[in-house]
Amino acid sequence: MLAEIPTRLPAGNYIAxxxxxxxxxxxxxxxxxxxxxxxxxxxxxxFGFNGLSVAHKISVLLPIFVVIISIIYIIHNRRRNRKQIN
Structure with missing residues (x-):
């Protein structure tokens, strides 16, 4: 359901x-x-990311960054271990 009331009424209380x-x-x-x-x-x-508070934005972004950093760390360690074996 949608109700839009385009108005140019001044601020105040009205009966609709x-x-x-x-x-x-x-x-x-x-x-x-x-x-x-x-x-x-x-x-x-x-709605959307901009509507979230800073605390909620952090709670969304932090796990994403942790996963990305973990993936980069794992890839880096695997490459380093392969170089040491060769």
Whole structure:
């Protein structure tokens, strides 16, 4: 479900009337309190990596870096051991 309300109303509290339709039939209607905040009041939060907090970004990236570093270390040791055998 998606509800977008493009508006140029000034910041403040408003009463919004709504109707939810299924084809032509009204399934639900009512009023809801709508608060419009000044631009930039809310923090950026959303989907994707940029929406994560710093702590969550670290918890995602750290295991990835550990795996990459481990793979590089294993490859390096195998090459070094092969050179010593020859």
């Amino acid at each position: 009337k709504y109707k939810i339709y299924n084809d032509e039939e009204v399934k639900q209607e009512g009023e809801v309190s709508l608060s419009i905040l000044p631009y930039g009041t809310l923090q950026e939060a959303g």
